[in-house]
Amino acid sequence: MIEISHVTKRYGSTTVVDDVSLEIPPGGVTSVIGANGAGKSTLLSMVSRLLEADSGRITVDGLDVTTTDSGTLARTLAVLRQENHVAVRLTVRDLVAFGRFPHSGGRLSEADHRAVDEAIDYFELAAFADRPLDRLSGGQRQRAHVAMVLCQGTDYVLLDEPLNNLDMRHSVHIMRRLRTMADELGKTVVMVVHDINFAARYSDRIVAMRDGALVAHGPVDTMLTPGVLRDVYDLDIPVHELHAGPIADFYG
Template sequence: MIEIKGVTKRYGETAVVDDVSLTIAPGGVTSVIGANGAGKSTLLSIVSRLTPADSGTVTVDGLDVTTTPSEKLARRLAVLRQENHMSVRLTVRELVAFGRFPHSGGRLTERDLALVDEAIGYFELDDLADRHLDQLSGGQRQRAYVAMVLCQDTDYVLLDEPLNNLDRRHSVQMMRRLRRMADDYAKTVVMVVHDINFASCHSDAIVAMKHGKVIAQGTTEEMMTPKVLKEVYDLDIDVHDINGSRIGVYYA
């Protein structure tokens, strides 16, 4: 369980995360939605200890993220940032193997190598395993980064806009893989998603933020209503049931 209690982060006079308290239950997919500047990515960054909070606490299964040793936390919690840049030229296999560092310290065992192969196969990267990242398309590269996160073998996975720079087809494929990963490996996946319909179709729960605060949270059925979406986006959005999913539609 991830427990966030009274977390605040300010830049100058602006509270980008404003006294947020939130509990994320184990298992499944939770999507964090909201307009630009709502505080979504900052909150995720605080939970993953990439950004220090000014006040409040975050615990992962009782472990305080600010005091738990990095190696111990990295065996429980994996994170993929919105922008990923490597200063060295790596192959897909070398990148995915980085996911084993918290467990192996860089000395890969047979089990580590087997998990690297498993993650590469799971994201259908076998034919690209020995290709360098700069030789891949954006969609292929994003799959490689998520395979690295899977290879880290943590109970919790935090993803900041995993659909960033992906076209519609690759976004659909990525969301399906992430949904399947959560189910197949019994992981708790928390992701920042801009597209409400991707959140609706592939999530178990949705958290909505606005002006640094959590203004609503619940199941997809509870959250995908015109009233809630109007509050989140200040926009009139119709909601329709299509093939078992609630889909939001707005008109220019």
């Protein structure tokens, strides 16, 4: 479980995350939605200790993220940041292998190598596995970063806009992988996604933020409604029921 309790973050006099309390149960996929600047990345960064909260408390699997030692935290939770500007001369394989660091301490075992190879294959990175990151397309680089994060093998996985720059094939590929991780391995996946229909199709729960606060959260069918979408985006969006579930029609 991820427990976020009365968490606030300010920059100067501006409150960008405002007294947020939220429990994310273990297992399953949760999508965080909301407009640009709503506070999604700030919240995820505090959960993954990339950023310190001004007040409040966050625990992941019972570990207080501010006091847990970094090795333990890195074996519990992996995070994909929204901006990936890692040292560009690293090859894809080096980057993915980096994900094993909390387990290997730098000396990869046979099992670590297998995990790296498997991730490279799954994300269709083999053709340029030995190429530096700065000689890849944006989508290829994004896939390499996702592969690294999943290679970490943690029970909790946080991804900030994992579908950035990705074509439909690779977007579906990643979403299916996350779904399988939740369903078959009991992982807890939390991600920021802008495409609400992707979020709806592949998530169990949706958390909606606006101006640093939670607008609403709950199971997908309670969230994909014209009322909630109006509250989140200030748009009147019809929602249709398809065989696979509700779909928001942004194209009218």
